[in-house]
Amino acid sequence: VIGSAADIAQQIAKGAISAAAVLERCKALIEAKDPDLNCFTAKTFERAEREAAAIDGMYAEGKALPPLAGVPYAVKNLFDVEGMVTLAGAKINAGNAPAASDATIVARMSRAGAILVGALNMEELAYGFLTENYHYGITRNPRDRTRGAGGSSGGSAAAVGAGMLPITLGSDTSGSIRVPASLCGVFGLKPTYGRLSRSGTYPFVNSFDHVGPFANSVLGLALAYDAMQGPDPDDPACAQRPIEPAGMSLSLSRGVRIGILGGWFHEWADPAARRSVQLAAAALGATEWTELKSAEVARAAAYIVTGAEGGALHRPRLIERYDDFGPSARSRLVAGSLIPASWVTQAQRVRQSAYREAMNLFERFDLLIAAAAPAVAPRVGQETLLINGRSIPTKAGLGVLTQPISCIGLPVCTVPVWPDEGDSPAERALPVGVQLIGAPWREDVCLAAARTLEQARVAEVRPP
Amino acid sequence: MTESRDNPLEPYVRSALALQGYVFDEAEVAEIAAQFSRLEAIARTVLDWPLPFASESAPVFRP
Numbered sequence: 001v002i003g004s005a006a007d008i009a010q011q012i013a014k015g016a017i018s019a020a021a022v023l024e025r026c027k028a029l030i031e032a033k034d035p036d037l038n039c040f041t042a043k044t045f046e047r048a049e050r051e052a053a054a055i056d057g058m059y060a061e062g063k064a065l066p067p068l069a070g071v072p073y074a075v076k077n078l079f080d081v082e083g084m085v086t087l088a089g090a091k092i093n094a095g096n097a098p099a100a101s102d103a104t105i106v107a108r109m110s111r112a113g114a115i116l117v118g119a120l121n122m123e124e125l126a127y128g129f130l131t132e133n134y135h136y137g138i139t140r141n142p143r144d145r146t147r148g149a150g151g152s153s154g155g156s157a158a159a160v161g162a163g164m165l166p167i168t169l170g171s172d173t174s175g176s177i178r179v180p181a182s183l184c185g186v187f188g189l190k191p192t193y194g195r196l197s198r199s200g201t202y203p204f205v206n207s208f209d210h211v212g213p214f215a216n217s218v219l220g221l222a223l224a225y226d227a228m229q230g231p232d233p234d235d236p237a238c239a240q241r242p243i244e245p246a247g248m249s250l251s252l253s254r255g256v257r258i259g260i261l262g263g264w265f266h267e268w269a270d271p272a273a274r275r276s277v278q279l280a281a282a283a284l285g286a287t288e289w290t291e292l293k294s295a296e297v298a299r300a301a302a303y304i305v306t307g308a309e310g311g312a313l314h315r316p317r318l319i320e321r322y323d324d325f326g327p328s329a330r331s332r333l334v335a336g337s338l339i340p341a342s343w344v345t346q347a348q349r350v351r352q353s354a355y356r357e358a359m360n361l362f363e364r365f366d367l368l369i370a371a372a373a374p375a376v377a378p379r380v381g382q383e384t385l386l387i388n389g390r391s392i393p394t395k396a397g398l399g400v401l402t403q404p405i406s407c408i409g410l411p412v413c414t415v416p417v418w419p420d421e422g423d424s425p426a427e428r429a430l431p432v433g434v435q436l437i438g439a440p441w442r443e444d445v446c447l448a449a450a451r452t453l454e455q456a457r458v459a460e461v462r463p464p
Numbered sequence: 465m466t467e468s469r470d471n472p473l474e475p476y477v478r479s480a481l482a483l484q485g486y487v488f489d490e491a492e493v494a495e496i497a498a499q500f501s502r503l504e505a506i507a508r509t510v511l512d513w514p515l516p517f518a519s520e521s522a523p524v525f526r527p
Contacts, residue, residue, distance in 0.1 A: 207522070300509035307503050319485055322492075331492070335499035338480040343507050348521035350513050355522065 001163025001463055002026060005071045005220030008166060009113070012070040015059065019052035019070030023115055026072040029164045030117065036145060037162055038137045039155040041077050042084060043118040048072065051115045067223055067247075069113030073167040076153050077119040078126060078202035079103045079211075088202035089122040089152070091135045092317055092324045103200025104235070105169065105211060105228040112227035114167070120155030124326045126171060126204040127310060127333070128152055129179045129398035134326030138380055142464040143185055143430055147377040150180035150398060153214070157184040160214045162464050167224050171201060172210045174302055175372075175402025178414040181214055182372035182433030183398075185416040186461050187221045187450065188214045192440050193409025194239040196225075197232035205309040206237065207348070208302060208406050216461040218451040221413070222247035225443065239441075246444040250451035257365045258286035258449075261437075264295035265370035268400045270387050273371035275419035276432040280369055283458040284449060290361060290368070294354035295404040301347035301354070302407035308344045311336030328395070355408040362439040367449055371401055372414045372433035376422065402435070411438045413446035415459035434459070471497045473504060 002008075002025070011017045027045060034040050055070045075081065078088040080099035087093050102110065110116065121139045123131050131139040131154025139154040141147040142162035149158040153170030157180030160168055170177045172190040181188030189212045196211050203209060213224035226247045231240040260281050269277065281287070292298075311318075314325075315337045322330055361368065374387045378394050385397045392400065405412055414433040422428040434453075438446040453459035471477075477497040481488065488496065 294513075297509050297513045300506045303506045304503065304510055315484060319487075322488075331495045331499045334481075334486065334488075334496050335477075335503055337484060338477060338496075338500055339503060339507075343511065345521060346513075346515075347507075347510050349515055349519050350510050351522040353513075353515055353519055 002029060002166050004217040005068060005166040005215060005223055006217065008071050009067060009069050012055065012059065013065050019055035019115065022070050023048055023052045023072060026117060026165065033162050033164055037140050037142060037158050039120055039139055039159040039162070039164070040074070040118045041087060041121050041136050044081065044116050048115045048117045051110065055113055066111065066113035068109065068227055070115060071113065071167060072115045072117045072165055073109060073169065074116065074118040074120050074159060074165055075106060075169040076122050076156050076171060078122060078171060079106050079169060080200035081106060081116065081119060084119065086202050088126065089124040089133050089136060090325070092321055099200070101200070104197040104232050106200070108228045108230070109224070117165070120159060120168060122155060123152035124329045125314070126152040126173060126176055127329050128395055129175060130395060131155060131180070132380065134328060140380065141184055141377045144377065144426060146379055148183070148380050150183035150377060152176040154180050156214050157181050157186055157188065160184070160186040160216050161461070166216050166220050168214045169211065170214060172212060172406060173205050173208045174306060174406050175399035177212050177214065178372045178402045178412060178433065178435060179398050181414040181416070182431065183377035185431035186214050186216060187218055187416065188212065188414040189221050189225055189443065189447070190406065190412045191225065191443050192411040194237045195411070195441070195443065196228050197235045197238045199232050199234035203313065205306045207305050207309060210406065218250060218447060218454045219247060222250060222447050241441070244441070244444070246447045250448050252448040252452045256367060256445070258284050258367045258369060259288055259290035259361065259365040260286055261292060261368050261370040262289040263291035263293065264404070265401055268374045268387055269371040270375045272376055272419045272421035273374055273432045275421045276417035276434050277369060277371050279417055279419065279458050280415070280434040280453055283453055283456045286369060290365065292358060292361065292404065294357050297350050298354040298404040298407040299400065301350040302403045304339060304343050304347040307336030308339040311339065351407055354404070358408055358410060366439070367445055368437040370435050370437065372435045373398055374400055376427055376430035376432055405435065405437055410440060411443045411446050412436065413450040415450045415453050416461055417459055418462065471501060473497055473501055
């Protein structure tokens with residue numbers, strides 16, 4: 001498997017290996033592993049070779065190298081990449097003109113020295129928690145090929161989990177970074193709503209769309225996050241805040257107050273998910289339970305706003321080209337476009353109310369923890385999840401624990417925990433991620449807690 | 465067809481589809497009505513949630 005981003009950058013900076021050699025190793029891993037998993041929808045090896053040569057040229061000239069110099073990465077195929085068509089997992093986009101320039105955060109990754117090797121599979125239009133894409137195929141779970149990678153950023157999580165890449169980028173509207181990170185056993189960061197620019201990314205639900213990294217180490221996650229920060233007037237939701245680096249200090253302050261989310265988050269966590277939370281809580285010294293009482297209604301509000309905004313966004317093409325959308329997405333999108341305005345307005349009022357409740361919780365706690373998915377990865381095609389005796393459709397149910405949090409925009413680092421729970425050896429070998437949820441703009445606390453768990457080996461990206 | 469006829473929200477869905485400029489066959493209308501019913505069931509939680517009269521929407525627009 002590929003090494004961590006920090007190790008790769010350090011080796012290149014020391015001259016122990018060239019960026020070109022790292023790229024060759026990465027390409028070999030992709031060619032060997034991807035045919036079984038279907039993570040990639042496009043490879044950008046020519047661009048990668050140019051970028052790697054530029055890094056090696058800087059080294060040869062004795063110039064200081066940027067923080068991600070020579071680190072290979074890839075992006076969910078809803079990020080604009082200059083010269084490539086931005087698919088967003090949809091056939092309806094395949095005939096669009098190629099992107100004229102990179103998305104803002106792709107350009108920032110390039111400036112930080114990272115090497116772009118390709119675009120990754122996702123759920124069509126980011127609408128769903130699976131990556132069983134009707135047009136571009138199923139992305140399989142690197143931990144068990146009979147199971148899905150989760151979604152919608154399934155290719156991004158699976159590529160890291162398989163050991164092909166140390167870093168990938170994805171997006172998260174309702175859980176699309178956190179759910180696949182949980183199912184594939186990798187680290188993922190959904191920053192505060194508005195922290196990272198979405199300019200040059202294919203939209204889904206403006207009210208909730210976030211972008212962020214996946215990685216095989218917490219430091220890699222932090223390095224990518226820091227490289228992508230900064231204001232961007234091209235994204236109206238992007239906070240005009242200065243860069244607040246998190247990677248410089250990944251140690252958790254003494255006396256940090258941690259609450260374990262009960263109520264909704266406990267009810268919808270099966271024994272494996274509960275065990276993951278228990279392991280993380282014990283390692284962090286957390287003992288106090290608390291509750292976000294509006295979790296259920298926040299999830300419902302997110303559903304309504306998602307349906308309405310997603311439906312309205314695609315309505316013109318649903319009228320013109322309904323048959324070119326996949327069957328899983330099209331009827332849901334049309335139904336969403338019929339939602340009355342009064343429901344949406346009420347949902348946005350609920351969202352504000354839930355946010356205020358969370359802010360009250362953050363007067364008592366610095367960090368909240370909950371499972372990132374209700375269970376381990378479901379089998380490909382599995383239609384329902386059985387959670388503590390209650391059945392829920394897989395497609396919607398995988399996001400039951402993430403949706404309330406993205407509804408109110410809180411930063412979350414998802415860490416891979418291995419609960420060793422289940423009915424079979426295969427199930428007991430699977431991870432369930434834990435959400436480390438911070439107050440707005442406190443990604444540093446989330447990442448520091450993640451690093452603590454990584455150092456305790458409670459959270460780790462295991463070899464596939 | 466049976467599912468479509470049994471769905472009490474189907475008249476709303478038909479009217480709203482026409483208002484928005486969609487044209488679908490009966491099977492598609494039935495499927496969309498079924499999806500809309502799921503949304504409506506979830507919306508009840510939101511619509512029934514007690515809020516102070518003056519509570520505002522989450523802000524989006526920043527001039």
